[in-house]
Amino acid sequence: MSDGREEMHTRSEPVEITILGVHVKSAGYPNVTFRIRDLFRSPMLHVQEINFPFGASPRYGGSRLWAWKPLQWLWITLRVFYAHLHVLLAYLYRGRPRRLYVPYPSAIVLFCLSLLPRAWRPAYVIADCFISLYDTAITDRKLFSPNSRLARLLKSLESRAYRVADGIIVDTELNAGYFTETFGLDSSKLMALPLDIDADNFRPAPYQPRGDFCTVLFIGTFVPLQGVDVIARAAMALESHRDVRFRLIGSGQAAEAVARIFDNHRPATVEWITRWVDSEELAREIREADICLGIFDAGPKAQRIWPLKNYAYMAVGRAIITADTLQARQMLQCTDAAPFMTVPPGDPAALAAAITKLAGDPDRRRMYAENARRYYESELLSQKAVEQIAMQFVRESYAVSP
Numbered sequence: 001m002s003d004g005r006e007e008m009h010t011r012s013e014p015v016e017i018t019i020l021g022v023h024v025k026s027a028g029y030p031n032v033t034f035r036i037r038d039l040f041r042s043p044m045l046h047v048q049e050i051n052f053p054f055g056a057s058p059r060y061g062g063s064r065l066w067a068w069k070p071l072q073w074l075w076i077t078l079r080v081f082y083a084h085l086h087v088l089l090a091y092l093y094r095g096r097p098r099r100l101y102v103p104y105p106s107a108i109v110l111f112c113l114s115l116l117p118r119a120w121r122p123a124y125v126i127a128d129c130f131i132s133l134y135d136t137a138i139t140d141r142k143l144f145s146p147n148s149r150l151a152r153l154l155k156s157l158e159s160r161a162y163r164v165a166d167g168i169i170v171d172t173e174l175n176a177g178y179f180t181e182t183f184g185l186d187s188s189k190l191m192a193l194p195l196d197i198d199a200d201n202f203r204p205a206p207y208q209p210r211g212d213f214c215t216v217l218f219i220g221t222f223v224p225l226q227g228v229d230v231i232a233r234a235a236m237a238l239e240s241h242r243d244v245r246f247r248l249i250g251s252g253q254a255a256e257a258v259a260r261i262f263d264n265h266r267p268a269t270v271e272w273i274t275r276w277v278d279s280e281e282l283a284r285e286i287r288e289a290d291i292c293l294g295i296f297d298a299g300p301k302a303q304r305i306w307p308l309k310n311y312a313y314m315a316v317g318r319a320i321i322t323a324d325t326l327q328a329r330q331m332l333q334c335t336d337a338a339p340f341m342t343v344p345p346g347d348p349a350a351l352a353a354a355i356t357k358l359a360g361d362p363d364r365r366r367m368y369a370e371n372a373r374r375y376y377e378s379e380l381l382s383q384k385a386v387e388q389i390a391m392q393f394v395r396e397s398y399a400v401s402p
Contacts, residue, residue, distance in 0.1 A: 013046075014042075014043065014044055014045050014046040015044060015045055015046065015099070015390075015393045015394055015396075015397045016045075016046045016048070016097075016098075016099065017039075017045055017046070017047055017048075017097075017099040017100065017101055017393050018047075018048045018049070018050060018091075018094070018097035018099065018100055018101070019036060019039065019047060019048070019049040019050070019051065019100075019101050019102075019103065020049075020050045020051075020087055020091055020097075020100045020101070020102055020109060021050075021051050021087065021102050021103045021105075021106065021109055022051065022052055022053055022054045022080075022083040022084060022087060022105065022108070022109060023036070023051060023053060023103040023104065023105070024053045025051075025053070027198070027278050027279050029104075030195075030196060030197050030198050030279065030308060031104065031128075031130060031195045031196045031197070031308065032103050032104055032128075032196075033196075033198075034196040034197065034198060034199070034382060035103065035128065035196040035382075035385070035386065036049075036103060038196065038382060038383065038386040039101065039386060039389065039390070042386060042387075042390045044390040044391070044393070044394055045390050045393060048097070050087055050090045050091060050094065051087070052083045052086040052087050052090070053083070054076075054079045054080050054082070054083030054084075080108065084108050084109060084112050085112075087109065087112075088109075088112045088113075088116075091113075092120070096120055096121075096122065097122060098122060098123045098124065099122065099123065099124045099125075099393055099396065099397075100122045100124070100125045100126070101125075101126050101127075101128075101389070101393075102125060102126070102127040102128065102165070103128050104128045104129065104130040104131065105130075105133075106127040106128055106129055106130075106161075106165075107129065107132075107133050107157075107158050107161045107162070108161070109127075110125070110127055110161035110162060110164045110165060111157055111158075111160060111161035111164075113125070113164045114160050114161060114163065114164045121164065124166050124393070124396045125164060125165045125166050125167070126165065126166065126167035126168075126169065126191075126389060126392060126393070127162070127164075127165040127167070127168055127169065128169040129162065129168050129169060129170055129179065130169070130170065130171060130195075132158065132178075132179065132182070132183075133154060133158055134151070134154050134155045134158050134182070135178070135182075135301060137151075137154065138151050138154070139299065139300060139301050140223060140224055140225050140299070140301045141223065141224060141253065142224070155182070155183070158183060159183040159184060159185075162179070162183055162185055162189075163185070165189065166189065166396075167189060167191055167389075167392055168185065168189050168190050168191065169191045169193050169385075169389070170190060170191070170192055170193075171192065171193070171194065171195050171305065171306065172192055172304055172305060172306060172327055172330075173192045173330070174303065174304035174305075174326055174327055174330070175192065175304045175305065176190035176191075176192045177304075178304055191388065191389075191392075193384070193385035193388060193389070194311070194379070194380040194381065194382065194384060194385050195308055195311055195380075195382075195385075196382040196385065196386075197308060197311045197312055197315060197382060198279040198283075199315065199382060201279040201280050201282075201283040202279070202283050202286070202311075202312045202315040202316050203283070203315070203316065204315070204316060204317050204373050205287045205316050205317060206317070207290075207317060207318060207319070207365065207366050207369035207370070209290065209362035209365060209366065210290070212243070213242075213243045213244070213245055214243060214244050214245070214290045214291065214358075214359035215245050215247060215288060215289045215290050215291070216244060216245065216246045216247070216289070216290070216291045216292075216293060216355055216359075217246075217247050217249070217285055217286065217289035217291070217292050217293065218231050218246070218247070218248050218249065218250075218292075218293040219249045219250060219277075219282060219285070219286075219292075219309045219312070220249075220250045220252075220295075220307075220309060221250055221251075221252045222250050222251055222252030222253055222254040222255050222258070223252055223253055223254065224253060224254060224297060224299065225295060225297045225299055225301050225302045225305070226254070226295045226296070226297060226307070227295055227296030227297035227298070227302070227323065227345065227346065228248070228250075228254045228255075228257075228258050228296075229254060229257050229258060229261060230296040230297075230345075230346060230347070230348050230351060231246075231248070231293055231296065231348075231351065232248075232258045232261040232262065233261055233348035234348045234349075234351040234352040234355065235267060235269065235270050236261065236262070236267060237348060237349065237352040238267075238269070238352050238355065238356065239267040239268075239269060241269070241356065241359075242269060243359065244269060244355060244356070244359050245269050245270075245271070246267075246269060246270040246271065247271050247273065247285065247289070248270065248271070248272045248273065249273045249277055249282070249285065250273075250274070251274040255274070258272075282312065283312070283316065286312060286313060286316045286318055287316055287318075289318055290318075290319065290359070290365055291318070291319050291320075291321060291355060291358055291359065291365065292309075292313040292318045292319065292320050292321075293320075293321055293322070293351075294307065294309065294310050294313075294320055294321065294322025294323065294340070295307055295310075295322060295323055295325075296322070296323045296343070296345055296346065296347075296351060297323070297345060297346065298323075298345040298346035302323060302325055302345060303325045303326045303327065304325075304326065304327055305327060306327050306328075306331070310322060310340075311376070311380060313372065314339065314340075314372040314373060314375060314376035314380065315373070315376050315380075316373075317369045317370065317372055317373030317376075318368075318369050318372065319340075319341070319358060319364075319365040319366075319368035319369050319372070320339070320340035320341065320368065320372060321340065321341045321342070321343060321351065321354050321355065321358065322340055322341075322342060322343075323342060323343065323344070323345035323346075324342035324343060324344055324345065325342075325345065328340070328342050331375070331379075334375075334379065335371070335375055335378075337371040337374065337375075338368070338371060339368065339371040339372040339374070339375035339376075340368060340371075340372060341354055341358065341368060
């Protein structure tokens with residue numbers, strides 16, 4: 001896709017686009033929240049928004065999807081149906097805007113648009129797909145068997161939905177390949193762009209080692225691909241290392257497995273915070289950490305992603321240990337200054353050894369911290385993604401200009 005920079009310099013009027021979705025703008029959905037904020041701020045665009053968030057209430061929060069009961073499933077299904085019907089009718093009432101940006105979660109919105117006659121559909125759509133529903137439900141959370149009728153139906157519906165979009169945003173080139181292969185999409189539609197984070201809070205902070213102990217931080221929603229069980233077993237192995245202290249922040253599907261690993265004997269060196277923590281507090285936790293932990297699952301989805309937590313760690317500038325995945329290897333190939341340390345996925349002993357090694361070497365921690373921030377500035381800044389999205393709309397507007 002052309003980047004459209006030459007058009008940007010000659011166009012005098014911003015391009016009109018409409019954001020259409022059922023998205024939740026909150027600290028719990030930073031990529032959505034700050035991507036939309038930055039689109040509104042773009043001088044290349046004039047933005048309107050049609051949004052009816054269906055986001056689950058804290059009682060039925062997404063992190064507890066795995067624990068929902070039948071009545072809860074029925075309740076959220078009705079909310080999803082109503083929200084999508086609302087935005088579809090609003091889209092038609094507004095005169096069918098020509099250019100749409102559909103934030104995550106975009107799949108059902110796109111599917112609804114696919115049901116309209118072609119003449120009623122928008123002329124140009126860019127959709128932020130971020131996470132595939134099929135991939136999440138089947139590969140990651142294993143809610144259904146891949147051979148089940150529900151899995152095949154979900155894959156078919158999602159494939160149809162993505163064909164409505166002219167541009168499909170994912171977070172890595174590996175995920176772009178997954179979408180192309182899994183859903184039979186034209187690879188030219190895929191745009192691999194960095195995620196958006198709360199850059200106002202996750203600001204760079206020079207790392208200053210402390211001499212008394214080393215704080216190892218993990219932040220997450222405890223979904224399977226994060227491999228929190230690996231972290232828990234590594235913490236158990238390092239129980240006798242009183243100078244290494246773990247802080248785990250989060251809860252979710254894997255929380256029960258982690259609790260079983262601790263088996264009512266959580267090491268005194270481990271503090272587990274399960275309450276909601278906002279961006280400002282998370283940023284403070286990262287600034288006070290010596291080592292930050294990424295993801296460690298050995299499954300296929302973990303190979304393709306670079307999680308939001310790692311963006312935040314790098315934005316602040318802290319030493320990171322994460323799994324040796326295909327995505328991590330691709331990132332390491334882009335630089336001569338390694339911005340993180342890797343260990344084999346699913347290997348608690350290797351993680352414990354890496355933590356021990358890094359905890360005993362403050363100079364190396366400082367090196368990784370500085371390299372992480374430099375890599376973030378070079379490759380992962382949110383503004384780069386927003387500019388590319390805006391340029392695609394500018395390019396389309398020139399293609400239809402008389």
